[in-house]
Amino acid sequence: MFLWGTATASYQIEGAVGEDGRGPSIWDTFCHTPGRVRDGHTGDVACDHYHRWREDIALVKGAGLNAYRFSIAWPRVLPAGTGAVNQAGLDFYDRLVDVLCAEGIVPVPTLFHWDLPQALEDGGGWLDRDTAARFADYAAVVARRLSDRVRMWITLNEPFVHMVYGYALGTHAPGRALFLDALPVAHHQLLGHGLAARALRANGAEQVLITNNCTPVWPASAAPEDVAAADAYDTLHNRLFNDPVLLGRYPDLSAYGIGEPAFVQPGDLETIAQPLDGLGINYYNPTRIARPDDEGLPFRDAGITGYPTTAFGWPVVPDGLRELLESLRARYGEALPPVYVTENGCSYEELDDRERIAYLDGHIAAMERAEGVDVRGYFVWSLLDNFEWAEGYNQRFGLVHVDFATQERTPKASYHWLRDRIAGRT
Numbered sequence: 346m347f348l349w350g351t352a353t354a355s356y357q358i359e360g361a362v363g364e365d366g367r368g369p370s371i372w373d374t375f376c377h378t379p380g381r382v383r384d385g386h387t388g389d390v391a392c393d394h395y396h397r398w399r400e401d402i403a404l405v406k407g408a409g410l411n412a413y414r415f416s417i418a419w420p421r422v423l424p425a426g427t428g429a430v431n432q433a434g435l436d437f438y439d440r441l442v443d444v445l446c447a448e449g450i451v452p453v454p455t456l457f458h459w460d461l462p463q464a465l466e467d468g469g470g471w472l473d474r475d476t477a478a479r480f481a482d483y484a485a486v487v488a489r490r491l492s493d494r495v496r497m498w499i500t501l502n503e504p505f506v507h508m509v510y511g512y513a514l515g516t517h518a519p520g521r522a523l524f525l526d527a528l529p530v531a532h533h534q535l536l537g538h539g540l541a542a543r544a545l546r547a548n549g550a551e552q553v554l555i556t557n558n559c560t561p562v563w564p565a566s567a568a569p570e571d572v573a574a575a576d577a578y579d580t581l582h583n584r585l586f587n588d589p590v591l592l593g594r595y596p597d598l599s600a601y602g603i604g605e606p607a608f609v610q611p612g613d614l615e616t617i618a619q620p621l622d623g624l625g626i627n628y629y630n631p632t633r634i635a636r637p638d639d640e641g642l643p644f645r646d647a648g649i650t651g652y653p654t655t656a657f658g659w660p661v662v663p664d665g666l667r668e669l670l671e672s673l674r675a676r677y678g679e680a681l682p683p684v685y686v687t688e689n690g691c692s693y694e695e696l697d698d699r700e701r702i703a704y705l706d707g708h709i710a711a712m713e714r715a716e717g718v719d720v721r722g723y724f725v726w727s728l729l730d731n732f733e734w735a736e737g738y739n740q741r742f743g744l745v746h747v748d749f750a751t752q753e754r755t756p757k758a759s760y761h762w763l764r765d766r767i768a769g770r771t
């Protein structure tokens with residue numbers, strides 16, 4: 346059965362940050378630090394999904410979808426990141442999963458969508474190798490509770506974005522600007538993925554995936570300097586996260602002046618390269634890269650022109666999804682497991698969102714054109730307008746409009762279109 350779904354993430358929709366024993370996460374801290382998030386917005390209330398989840402599942406059902414990707418908030422389950430389990434936090438996801446199953450919607454939980462317990466950040470966060478082991482402990486706790494009903498699990502969401510925005514540039518929580526010194530965050534997340542994959546399977550999980558955000562990389566010109574720069578960018582954005590998981594080795598990082606990284610210990614790559622039941626891919630747009638114009642990184646983002654852009658300013662390039670899927674097949678061959686497009690979507694303001702319809706239509710068609718790739722699912726980002734990280738509530742990605750003053754949900758034109766598209770009526 347092909348999975349047609351939509352995706353959300355805990356901190357972006359739940360709110361109820363102080364309820365039922367939830368501990369603080371790095372995003373609570375970040376949002377409440379002045380100047381970090383646009384307009385001082387926070388996830389304190391968000392979509393109030395923690396109280397309105399039944400209504401929200403009804404919306405998933407009403408769109409004719411057969412799958413729902415959500416994330417579990419680690420600080421609800423383990424308020425201090427480790428140690429005592431908060432049963433009330435687990436109960437929330439237990440009820441959610443029950444209702445999804447009763448409605449015939451496949452639950453696809455992600456264990457980490459960036460809301461790390463603050464207590465773990467205080468001990469170094471993902472810079473600390475120990476966080477990988479704590480993540481596996483947390484995975485085991487959740488799987489013991491849910492794996493009788495949840496078959497498919499995603500460990501991490503977009504470890505690249507969490508490393509770069511959270512620890513290299515500091516525009517996301519935890520707000521650290523370590524530049525290339527953030528590299529251990531890649532390794533410790535990947536190690537956490539591998540350890541969690543084992544823990545999930547040991548506790549009844551049938552299918553384990555990781556979700557990486559991938560981008561086709563376009564050299565700005567055919568000049569060797571631009572091609573080399575594009576290759577360096579491809580290595581950092583795509584290969585650094587896909588190669589160890591699928592091939593059991595890191596790509597060559599010499600363009601960054603990095604040899605064998607000291608933080609990779611014997612046996613780590615075997616752990617990271619656990620057999621996967623699927624690769625989750627989040628696709629938004631390609632990236633055009635040129636040679637650098639200074640001594641810093643070995644590339645420069647040259648920007649894409651000549652395509653329409655979303656309200657966020659991101660270029661709309663549907664065929665990039667076909668290109669990405671086929672490039673994964675070309676690079677990984679038989680090592681590529683079935684692929685699930687775990688996020689694809691766009692920000693627009695309108696309720697009568699014809700541009701979103703065109704975006705989704707174009708991307709679904711591009712996915713279906715991809716040759717030689719076993720694609721088994723497609724999830725729209727997102728079900729609801731929600732807390733768009735550093736942009737606060739200023740970017741609307743939902744199939745369903747949310748009035749944040751009243752919490753009223755209103756399905757957009759794209760919501761109705763998607764239902765008809767899936768039913769084969771368009």
Ligand code: GBH
Nearest residue numbers: 354502503506558629630658659660726733
């Ligand atoms: C995802 O990240 C997240 O998983 C999700 O939580 C989030 O809400 C959603 O996407 C929307 O942002 O500079 O024009 O080349 C997406 C990561 C990083 C994708 C920046 C697009 C660059 C656009 N994104 N990226 S551009």
